[in-house]
Amino acid sequence: MNPMIWVIDDDASIRFVFDKALEANSITHRLFENGEAALEAIKHETPDVIVSDIRMPGIDGLELIKAVHDIDENIPFIIMTAHSDLSAAIDAYEEGSFEYLPKPFDIEQAISVIRRAAVHRVNMLQMLNQKAKADVAPVTEQTEEAEIIGKSPAMQEVFKFIGRVSKTDLPVLIHGEVGTGRGQVAKALHNHGERKGYKFVSLNMTSIPQEMVKYELFGDISKDLSQSAIMKADGGTLFINEISDMPMDCQNRLLQLIQKQEYSPIGSTEPMHANVRIIASTSHDLEEKIANGTFNSDLYYRLNIININIPPLRDRNNDIPMLAKHFLSQSAADSHTEPKKLTSEVLVFLCRLPWPGNVRQLKNLCKYLTIMVTGRDIQLVDLPSEFLHANTPQNKAVSPVATNKENASWQDLLRTWVDGKLKSGEHDILAEAVPEFEKVMLEATLTFTGNHKQESAKLLGWGRNTLTRKIKELNLS
Incomplete structure (x- = not known):
């Protein structure tokens, strides 16, 4: 520029x-x-x-x-x-x-x-x-760009898959733990494919009673067929989440749909043509389900022509700072407030958590922090207790004094931070602590003086040139 x-x-x-x-x-x-x-x-x-x-x-x-x-x-x-x-x-x-x-x-x-x-x-x-x-631009039912964020090698592989596969019409099977963003990957495949001008219809097998799945999916000949998922997705994409929970009779019907592009509504013996792309996802081991007799092996091999594996958040923790920043900005916009900022101590802590709920859990945490934290900077003591006591080596670094925000002095909190770093086996901690300390002092003083540098330098006991140099070193300009 x-x-x-x-x-x-x-x-x-x-x-x-x-x-x-x-x-x-x-x-x-x-x-x-x-x-x-x-x-x-x-x-x-x-x-x-x-x-x-x-x-x-x-x-x-x-x-x-x-x-x-x-x-x-x-x-x-x-x-x-x-x-x-x-x-x-x-x-x-x-x-x-x-x-x-x-x-x-x-x-x-x-x-x-x-x-x-x-x-x-x-x-x-x-x-x-x-x-x-x-x-x-022409108005379509599905114009939302999928929200998938990550610079880790694992996520870059996911991006490459989406780029290569989205233009094809082949079925796709997405593997990933709950909360990793399987639905968003499915949306991205739809949004970047030839069917993006048509509907993206999602069905979650875990949220539908087993006896109702076949009616939701294929429709009932005695009722309005246009309300079936296949008819709604005509020309577009049908995403079946947690396909491992689909009843066996529905699996057989879905196999027919993939093989012949036709299906029979419930109560009908006449097949109907279907023009949909099938994308399925699971958080379970389908080969184990096949061995147990609860999943159709032919359906598995039809779906598994192309499979995408989404890594859990704990395996790509270097994406956490970027994700957290995005979710905090998103939550701030929803709440009409200024975005909060995670301190480096909190970021290090979050990167060591196991994240059983994956990206969804991080997003929910950012929503909570946006509402509950009154200041701009999010400190370790601001995290909910279930995070502070999570099963990670870092939790040993959190002493009771750090969880009592009202009674802890800044010296106590600093001591807790130092203990955590030492117990985690880290070295050269002054190199991290001193710049953060100076940054806090500078930001607070500049805010107090209305960004008046000469007055700020006087209050801090620095010379004017020193303050200017520190601002540049700490990227505060």
Whole structure:
């Protein structure tokens, strides 16, 4: 991304400072002495961000916002003013300002705001582009993109399978523990296949009474056949979850459907043509079921032409930080709150848990934390007791003092953290602890001072240059 930044100010010294700072950061820019010159230039080119003084001879900053937004309302404006009063700030935001910088401001802070505004511009343009595509795209029953996240080698293999298999019409058998996301993989196969314009119908064998499965699946000739799963999925995909629990007579009927693309509704002797793709999943060992006589071996071999194995979460724990961040953002959006953040201690702890409920269990935990944790950062003591006492070596590191949030001092919590690290056999723990300690101190102080770096440095007992260096080292910019 190489954004074009315009700086508009009648003060030559302000233009000079921005010119040098933007040039030092390799940011493309133009300088204007007044708003009239900028309005003339915008007839020929479009900036990505505009930084403007609020009070200038001729057209002022607020009038300039109106004029520019009449041309392109998605250009972010950063308003500067030496008149840092409440009225000026309110006026700037009411006219559509992205940010408000009272003079004198820190030029590094201004560059950081400019970068954020440029990213905002890109995001807005992408969103508008997606909306435009959505407005002209044909409406289908199933348009949801499957939510499958992971960068681990095991998940990359799953992604490759989806890419290769989705365009075929062959049956697919998905193996995986409960909560690993078998349904989402099935949806992804549908969404990326030739049948994506038609329905994706899901049936869970464990949630339907055994005697009702055949009616739900194949329909009853004496009733409305259009309500059967096969008819609903006509042209699309029928996903049968936990197929190992399907009654044997239904297995035989399903085998006929896969072999001949036809089936007989209950009570009928006349076969009907079916145009559906079958995707099935199981959390059980089907070969063991065959040996026990509870699963049709012919059906197994028909389904098992292509099989996808989804790894349990404990076998891809390096995906947990990415998954947790996604689920916390998702939960925050649903709750209309700011996303919570897991501390590094909590992330390490979560990565060592056994996760019997897999991804679904992690998602539910993130929902709980979004609602129950009052602060922004999620600490170890915020986790429910069943997680703190889970069967993992890390649980030994959690002493009773760490589970009593109200009575524990920060020194007690730090001691608990150190004990946990030592008992886990870790080394060089200061290298992890000191940056986290400094990061917490910096974030809290910058928040307290309203991001004023000089005042923050004074409160922390650091020099101005030290604070600037620490911000860069800790990626707080």
